Amino acid sequence: MRTIGIGIAGAGTVGGTLIDRLVADRAAVTARTGLDLEVRRVALRDLDRPRSFDKGAAVISGDVMELVADSRVDLVVEVIGGLEPAGSLVVAALEAGKPVVTANKELVAARGPELLAVAAGAGVPLLFEAAVGGGIPIIRPLTETLAGERIDRVMGIVNGTTNFILTAMADGGSDYATALAEAQRLGYAEPDPAADVSGADAAAKGVILAGLAFGVWVGVDDVHREGIERLSPADFEMAARLGHVLKLLAIAERRPDGVVVRVHPALVPATHPLAAIRGATNAIFIEGSSVGELLFAGPGAGGEPTAMAVLGDVIDAARGLLGGSVVVSPAPAATGGAGSFDSTPTQWCLRLEVEDSPGVLAQIAAAFGEAGVSIKLVRQDGRGEGASLLMVTHGATEVAQRSAVGALRRLHAVREVASTIRVEGDEA
């Protein structure tokens, strides 16, 4: 049996777990797959930091490029994250004819088509199952099983940190700061949570999902992105009162003018499959023209599940090296082709503080009507000095919805537009 030499860049949570698995369970992996995989080189940014993994026979280097230079490394795993030096490593390894497995959503989102073209040119695969949805197998189903299907929309809860925080806010009625602090204490949120709570992480994953589902790789900057930082307990009350649940969604859809990717909090009906996805779990919901609705759910992050997704790709690539199969990365897709978010239909839910005087509702209705937005539901709570209105619109373009809200803000009788949140997965 030929031994396949593995080189790994990065030994953080995912890399360390992967090395442990490959070194300690080497015989078990062989028994299960018929492959002998040996970790031969590990590149670490900080050589002085204490290591928690058993390096086995591996040589430790400080420079990731040594993984490319080392002829005993047949296959490169990149789990350092970030754009550089990860990008240079991936390109150099592919050009040297070494298959690459990466979990780097930022890199794949930003440079996917280019890197896939390098892989295709070199005739070796670039695999990245772990970049979206952690341990959830989603890339093979999208690119292989559903190859004949016309996918219309992909909607995902693809960030475990924010889903954990939103679940805590919904269950406990706590405010955002408290829920975030609790998530940090339990290790579900980073000390600097910006990339998660701002939706940036979800946006990168949305770009990758769109690329695989539609063959169009939208720029990360083309993604309309809103985070969860401004959600308040009142928003969760509003959601519950309407029989909905608040989720941060990454949505990729095929529109007549191109592909639109957006990330924002959304009200989802409590009966929708995504509403049941709680805590740090991730889920991806696919709407296809023939297949209908598919849901994939599982652990979106964590060392073990993500390392297993990386290991699945490593096994696949190793089989390819042994000639058992020629593994093909997802096809290089076109860049660009982003559609206009402004012309995308959305449905909105609004919370308004208004004067409780006759004719207020008529003024509000007129403002919506002029913007071309029709109202699905109005609910008034509280009487006397002022009143709270909950309003749900029917679907209309983003630009129409925003123009309606602008008009509301100019109405004297509207004291405050306290909250505007989109609604997804509704029947209307």
Added chain:
Amino acid sequence: MRTIGIGIAGAGTVGGTLIDRLVADRAAVTARTGLDLEVRRVALRDLDRPRSFDKGAAVISGDVMELVADSRVDLVVEVIGGLEPAGSLVVAALEAGKPVVTANKELVAARGPELLAVAAGAGVPLLFEAAVGGGIPIIRPLTETLAGERIDRVMGIVNGTTNFILTAMADGGSDYATALAEAQRLGYAEPDPAADVSGADAAAKGVILAGLAFGVWVGVDDVHREGIERLSPADFEMAARLGHVLKLLAIAERRPDGVVVRVHPALVPATHPLAAIRGATNAIFIEGSSVGELLFAGPGAGGEPTAMAVLGDVIDAARGLLGGSVVVSPAPAATGGAGSFDSTPTQWCLRLEVEDSPGVLAQIAAAFGEAGVSIKLVRQDGRGEGASLLMVTHGATEVAQRSAVGALRRLHAVREVASTIRVEGDEA
């Protein structure tokens, strides 16, 4: 571009939809996949029956073996179902070096290892994504993405007909016969529903899932199988009272003495991901040692979703024929290795009609204790002449649970063991 010739055996719901898609949408499939697929021969059992599909350039034959003999057919799709002539066709096509795509769970369950060995020997793939879970991509995730994972258990709602009936009984409180008649009227159940309601269809799918997850192909006759025919409205009331939902589950698990596959109704906690799977939807829930819990849900049957799963395999196999990749079927697995169901731990829920006299509960508890089964919960409803007891046990071996129930039946104070249903996915 080389055109790939497709031969299709069977033009029922799935085959007809597939032909429509391949013929009418030929250019669209080419645009999406870069492949030119032409249906060149269709084999029909009954040549005189009116056809609803457009056969395009295809020749119609009465004998399925003509698909093998026709040199213009590069790839064979088998969607006739049943063991014969499907089995002979699949073997002959593989031996002639033609990749085979099948949706035939009965054939794959009964002869999987043998057929996969023929495919491996001939160096061509045998693909069967549509045989389990209809349109849900499950075979590639199990065999490729999770290749490095130790899977402990696979639990599925894999029969849409029974899940439709159970959902109707839970929602409407109707009895089995009424719900079945409604399912038949709406086309969710066949005029002869035996294969579905007896659990036989689910058992075949359970065998396939076990083969892929554990590499051990259990005989269909080794599957412990109970259908849904005897479930009553009282069972659904019991489930609801306990915060559970009644589902027909196919369960495949790895036990120390081998692989155990079983199909039976089960109480599932309302908070379990499988509890939310309603109507004709299917779902497969995977428990792995590293990845934790994964859920795949989607349309389990129906012409369109199943035809799309077949088409995904056809595209995969066609790419292989063009040299873009060498497509590998799931590895041939070992036959046998079935573990003992009797020694498998299960948890039971019982409904008893008992005399309402002092000491009855002590007698019942003693019977459980002697059998080595401990009681988790007892709930008594009704007083006076007689009483109803709901009991939930902790986990114990099947044989112990059955022995406890046998002892209960011998107790004078127990008028009737009205129902025994296993509990799955509970915390205890």
